[in-house]
Amino acid sequence: MHKIFLFCLLNILVLPGLVAQTLPIDQQATPETKNLYLNLQRLAKKGIMFGHQDALAYGMGWKYEEGRSDVKEVVGEYPAVVGWDLGHLELKRPVNLDSVPFDAMRKFAQQIYARGGINTFSWHPNNPVDPTKDTWFQQDSTIKRVFADPALMARYATWLDEVADFFKSLKGPKGEAIPVIFRPLHEHTGSWFWWGRGHSTVAEYTRFWRFTVDYLRNQKEVHNVLYAYSPDRFESREDYLERYPGDSYVDILGFDIYHRPNPNDSIDYFVANTKQMVQTLSEIGKEKNKLITLSETGLEQLPVADWWTNTLLPVVQDTDLSYVLVWRNGRPDHFYAPYPGQASAEDFKKFYQQPDVFFQKDVAAENIYKKPAKSKKGSKL
Incomplete structure (x- = not known):
């Protein structure tokens, strides 16, 4: 159901929040990028957007069929946010590490933008010391070696050239x-990626992050990007900020956490633990005047029928989170969003009906790429 707020009530709820709004870290950000950032701050005060990785590319039992989405086939709407991954772009391959063609990814991203939704990109690059090794090749001191060897640094720069060219190729109708x-460089509090905590020092990681942002923003003049910092689960404020590269290098504060049921991670424990992380992140976000997000989460295969309303909703509702994104529907043993007939599909409909959980139509009604304005009829907002 779509909830319509009265104009006067909207003014009361929204306008005070505009006072603390900030612009992107890129002072040359495009008008649409600035508007998106301002609108994300505005909308986060009223609810949370739902996102799904690779939502338009494939789902359970289908691939690359125009207009399809497992989420849409359950609730009748696309996710507000769709995630993509750039892994293997650096190798100039035509498809990413999950076999999504980059040309198709570009087309899907354009469709999402045209419908008023949001695109977010992660990147699982191969190891720059040995490009034949993947992102999980846990060679110690990769970042240290890159900075020490001009040839390796030049290689990484050419990888960033590919990222820059792809982002620049994303064009709207005008x-x-x-x-x-x-x-980039996400889940660094773990050690499963070559840039992780176990393979680099704090100084190396923060320097590498800053180089990445500076190169894209200043050298390649990419000005349509908001940068999100997203460690994996963390223990404290100090743990979260240990490798934080600085306020001038981050637009959005996020974190990744998956629900992996085991004797030490019951539903109650997961909810309580994740809520504590959200609270800590909210405090940091307010201090730094940054957006916050739950950048990756989910329960693989969704065996818990009421997971959406009994686990995820208590974590994300009544928070400052801008969006929550669940991972991809890759195969029958690896999926994170419901599809028609799946055990949690009916509960997902209840999740969808929450007035403060936003999908693509809700966000599209807000014209998020234009200057912030009043909410429109036909939206939950």
Whole structure:
């Protein structure tokens, strides 16, 4: 059901929040990128957007069929946010590490933008010391070696050239650059990626992050990107900020956490633990005047029928989170969003009906790429 707020009530709820709004870290950000950032701050005060990785590319039992989405086939609407991954773009391959063609990804991103939704990109690059090794190749001191060897640094720079070219190729109907959220070097509090905590020092990681942003923003003049910092689960404020590269290098504060049921991670424990992380992140976000997000989460195969309303909703509702994104529907043993007939599909409909959980039509009604304005009829907002 779509909830319509009265104009006067909207003014009361929204206008005070505009006072603390900030612009993107890129002072040359495109008008659409600035508007998106301002509108994300505005909308976060009223609810949370739902996102799904690779939502338009494939689902359970289908691939690359125009207009399809497992989420849409359950609730009749697309996710507000769709995630993509750039892994293997650096190798100039035609498809990413999950076999999504980059040309198709570009087309899907343009469709999402045209419908008023949001695109976010992660990147699982191969190891720059040995490009034949994947992102999970846990060679110690990769970042240290890159900075120490001009040839390796040049290689990484050419990889960033590919990222820059791809982001610049994302054009709207009037030729404008499509704004995106970019989430590089993520889950660094773990050690499963070559840039992780166990393979680099704090100084090396923060220097590498700053180089990445500076190169894209200043050298390549990419100005349609919001940068998201997203460690994996964390223990404290200090743990979260240990490798934080600085306020001038981050637009959005996020974190990734998956619900992996085991004797030490019951539903009650997961909810309580994740809510504590959200609270800590909210405090940091307010201090730094940054958007916050739950950048990756989910329960693989969704065996819990009421997971959406009994686990995820208590974590994200009544918070400052801008959006929550669940991972991809890759195969029968690896999916995170419901599809028709799936055990949690009916509960997902209840999740969808929450007035403060937003999908693509709700966000589209807000014209998020234009200057912030009043909410429109036909939206939950």
